[in-house]
Amino acid sequence: MTSKKKPASPGRWWPLAVLAVLITLAVGCGAPPVDRLGPRPTLAPPTAYTPPVPTVIALPRVPPIWHLQRASVPLVSVVVVVPYGAAADPPGKAGLAALTAEMMEQGAGPRGALALGRAVERLGATMTVTAGADASRVSLTVLADRLEPALALLADVVARPRFEPAEWARTQPVWIDGLRSLAYDVGAVADRVADVCLFGLDHPYGHPIDGLPATVSAVTLADVKAFHARYWRPERATVVVVGAVDETTVRRLAPSLVLQWAGPGESPPWPTATAPAPPGPPVVAVERPDSPQTMLLLVAPGQALSAEAQAAQDLVHLVLGGMFTSRLNLKLREEKGYTYGAGSGAPHLRGPYRQEASAAVQAEVTVAAIADLRGELARFAADGPTPAELEKARAAARAADVEIYEGVEATASRLAGLAALGLPPDADAQAARAREQVDAAAARRAAAALGLERGTLVIVGDAPTIQAAVTGPIERRDAEGALVSER
Amino acid sequence: MAGLLLAALLAAPPIALPHHAFRLDNGLQVLVHVDARLPLVAVDLSYRVGSADEPPGRTGFAHLFEHLMFMGTARAPRGAFDAWMEAEGAWNNAWTSEDRTDYYAVGPAHTLPLLLWLEADRMAALGGQIDAAKLDLQRDVVRNERRQNVENTPYGLVDLHLPALVFPPDHPYHHPVIGSHEDLQAATVADVQAFFQDWYGPANATLVVAGAVEPAAVEALVRQQFGWIPRGRAPVRPPAPRRALPAAAVTTPRTVTDRVDQPRVILAWPSPAEFAEGDAAMDVLSAILANGKSSRLHQALVYGRPVAQDVYAGQWSRRLGSQFVVWATARAGTDADALEAALREALAAAIERLDEDDVQRAVRAFERTFVTGLESVSDRAAQLNAYLAAPGDPDYVARDLARYQGLNAARVREVAQAVLRPGAGATLRVLPEASR
Secondary structure, three states: OHHHOOOOOOEOOOOOOOOOOOOOOOOOOOOOOOOOOOOOOOOOOOOOOOOOOOEEEOOOOOOOEEEEEOOOOOEEEEEEEEOOOHHHOOOOOOOHHHHHHHHHOOEEOOEEHHHHHHHHHHOOOEEEEEEOOOOEEEEEEEEHHHHHHHHHHHHHHHHOEOOOHHHHHHHHHHHHHHHHHHOOOHHHHHHHHHHHHHHOOOOOOOOOOOOOHHHHHOOOHHHHHHHHHHHOOHHHOEEEEEEOOOHHHHHHHHHHHHOOOOOOOOOOOOOOOOOOOOOOOOEEEEEOOOOOEEEEEEEEEOOOOOHHHHHHHHHHHHHHHHOOOOHHHHHHHHHOOOEEEEEEEOOOOOOOOEEEEEEEEEHHHHHHHHHHHHHHHHHHHHHOOOHHHHHHHHHHHHHHHHHHOOOHHHHHHHHHHHHHOOOOOOHHHHHHHHHHHOOHHHHHHHHHHOOHHHOEEEEEEOHHHHHHHOOOOOEEEOOOOOEOOOO | OHHHHHHHHOOOOOOOOOOEEEEOOOOOEEEEEEOOOOOEEEEEEEEOOOHHHOOOOOOOHHHHHHHHOOOOOOOOOOOHHHHHHHHOOOEEEEEEOOOOEEEEEEEEHHHHHHHHHHHHHHHHHOHHHOOHHHHHHHHHHHHHHHHHHHHOOOOOOHHHHHHHHHOOOOOOOOOOOOOOHHHHHHOOHHHHHHHHHHHOOHHHEEEEEEEOOOHHHHHHHHHHHHOOOOOOOOOOOOOOOOOOOOHHHHHOOEEEEEOOOOOEEEEEEEEOOOOOOOHHHHHHHHHHHHOOOOOHHHHHHHHHOOOEEEEEEEEEOOOOOEEEEEEEEEOOOOOHHHHHHHHHHHHHHHHHHOOHHHHHHHHHHHHHHHHHOOOOHHHHHHHHHHHHHOOOOOOOHHHHHHHHHOOOHHHHHHHHHHHOOOOOOEEEEEEEOOOO
C-alpha cells in the first residue's frame, strides 16, 4: 500500500519549486506505409469544472463552519484555523507560533502527551497542529464512523492544551537540534537566507517559520501560553469540515468543538497586510565547501495585487517555471542538462511576499547556468508569454483545480488556507473566472512586473565556484542568514 | 482499555477497486476503473523491469532509460510528449524501482485519446529513435538528480550504501536504483536499443485507465492504438538468489561521513518479500516502532531518554526480498556508540513488550491509509497496476487489508524475532564530516 513505497524512488521530475496552483506529423521519405497507430488524436472540448463552494454554517457561539459534503470515501477531515502564524512572532522570538503548535500536541484536556497520541491512534486518526506564516491550524482526518470521539480530542487540543513544563523541557531542545540540522539542507538554507535578505529577521516574513536556534532558545513556556491565549480564539477561527458527513450531523457536533473555548482578554486585531520588501542586494552567497551542485535561488519583492493581477501572475508563473514545459525547465534541464529541474513561483501570503526562481545545478556549469537563468528571466520580462503559452497555463490551472479538490484531506486544507487569508468560501471559483479573463496584454504586464531579472541571487555552493561565477559585490552570509565578515 | 474496546467495535471500511479487464493478443494486460465524479482521467502504464534487471556494469540504466522514454519519436518529436500533453492540461511523471518502471499521466477526461496515443507511440517506436545527443542530455539530467537527491542531501548517501550491505554481490538488489556515475557514463545507444527490445514490449506491460471513462470506449481505443504493436520478447527474470547477508556487513559496521549535524545509526535486515508471509507483520512492526509520538522507539529514545532527535522504521517491500530498516538520529551531545546501544536496547525491549493495543493502533492506521491512499483516480490506477505486478491479482485490495487486520501481538513478535535475529542485520553509521 501507500506506506510501502520506499521513499525517494528515483523519478523523472521533481521540481524544486512547485507552484501553489496549479503540429506536425513527421513523415519519412518515399511512399509511407499505412500507420497502424493513426494520426495524433483530435480531442473533444474539455468538460467545464468550477471549484466547489462550501456551505457556511452559522451557529451561535461557534466559529463559522465551512462544510462540504463528500460521499465518495468514508473519510472526514476537519481543520480549525486561526489567521495568526509566524508573522505574529514577536521580534527575537522567531518560531513561537510553530512551537505553540508543537506544544498543543503535547497533551490536552485529561490526557498527557503519550495518552493523547495513543487516543488519536486508537481511532486510526491523524491529528497535527502546524503553523504557517499567516495562520495556524489543527488538522484531523478520520474514518467517518469514528468522527465523534475524534472531535472530542480535537476540541481538547484547540481549547485545552496542557502546556506542561516537563513537555516544554523535552520539546524545546529537540526542536533546536532539528534547526541545526537544517543548516545542512541546501534548499532550506537558500530559502531562509532569501527571506532574511529581503525582509530582515524582525519583519513578519523575514524569519523562518520554525525559527532559528538562537530565537527558539529565547522562547519560554510563558510565551507559548500567551501566544495560545491571545491568538487561538473562537472569534477569529474558522472550522472546515469536508467529507462523508451531512449538514445535520455537523450542526449536531459543532458545539462540542468550542465548548468553554474563549480565553480572557481582548480579541487580537484581524491581521493586516504588510508593505512590500525593498529591493535586496544583487548577490548573496552561502559557502558550502566542495558542493557537487550549486543552489541558485533568485528572489524579488512581491507586490500587492488586485484579483485580476493575481490571476495573471499565477498564469505567467506557470509559463515561466510552474510546469515541466516551462521556460526555465526546458532551458536549464531539457536543453542543457544542467539540473534535475528548474522552477518559479510566488507563494500566496496575506501581504506581499516574494517572487522566486530556482535550480540546483551541477557545480561545474554554475557560470553558464546563471547566465541562462538570467537570460530566460530577462527575455520573459521583456516579451511575456506567447498566446499558446498563455492558453497552456490556463488549461493547466483548470486541470489543477480539479485535482486540488479531488481528495478530502487536500480539499479541507485548501479551504482552510482560503479562510486563513480572509478570502471568501468561493475564492477559488472566483479565481478560476478571473484566470479566464486574463488577456495577452495583462499577461505581458504580469510578466514584466515579476522583477526577477533584477532580483537577488542567493547562491549556495563551493566558494571558488561562487567567486568564479559572480562579478561585482557579494554579500556573504552563513547558513542561518547572518552576515559573515570578509576574510 | 476503553479505547481498545472502542477501536475493536468500530467497523472496518468496505474497500474495493472494481474494474473491467481484458488482454490484447500481443499480451498487453488492461484494466479500466470507472469513477465519473470528476472530469479526470489517469493512465498508468507499468513495465516489469527495474534496476534488478540491469546488465553488469550498467547500474542506474533502468532509471536512465525511463528518462529516455520522454525524448521523442518520429510521430511525436523531441519535446512533443510533454508539450502536447500540457497544452491540454494534463501532466505526467514516471518512477523506477528495483522491480518496475511506471509511467503515468493525469489529465482532464477529454485528453484520454491523446494520453493513450502517446504511450502506444513510444511503446512501438522509442527504441530506434534514441541517438547520442538524447542519451547525453538525459545522462546529465540523471547525474544531476543523483547529485541533488543523494549526494547533496543530508544522509542521502544512505541510499547508496545500504543495498550492498543488505544484499550479497550476486543479488539483483545489491546496487542502488540510481546507479553509479561511472556506469551511467558508460551507457551507449546500443544499450538503449537492446534494453528496449528486451523489456519494453506489450507482453511485459500492464495498462490501467481510471476516471471518468466508458469501459467499452476505452477498450475499443486501446485495441486500436496498442493492438497492432508486435508482442516482442517475453523476458525471463531469474528467481531470487539466496538471502544471506554479505559476511562483512554482519561483522563490521560500515561508517560513512556526510555533511550533517549529528550522527545517524541505521540498522537493516533482510526481511520477507512483498506479500510473502510476514511482510504485513513487519509493516505493522514498523508502525509500532516509529509511527507517532506514542510509538515505542520514539517514546524510548526521543521522549524518554532522550538520546535521539528522530527515529524511523520501515519495511521496504520488494518482489525478491525486502529490507527492514530502523534508524535514529542523535541529539546534540550523543555519540554514535551511545546512540547505537540505546537503539538496539530500545528495539529489543519494544519487541519484547509490544501488546495488543500497539497492534490495534497500527492496524487502524493502515485501515486509514487504505482509504486515503486510494482517494484519487491516479492513486487507484497505480495501485491496480501494483497488484497486477504482485501478487498478480487486481482484486487483491480487500485481502491486502485483511493481511493487516488478522495480526495480533504474538504473531508480530514471532515474525519480528525471526527477522531481527542477532547477527542477521547490517549496521551503517553516518557521521558528520570534520568541519572544514
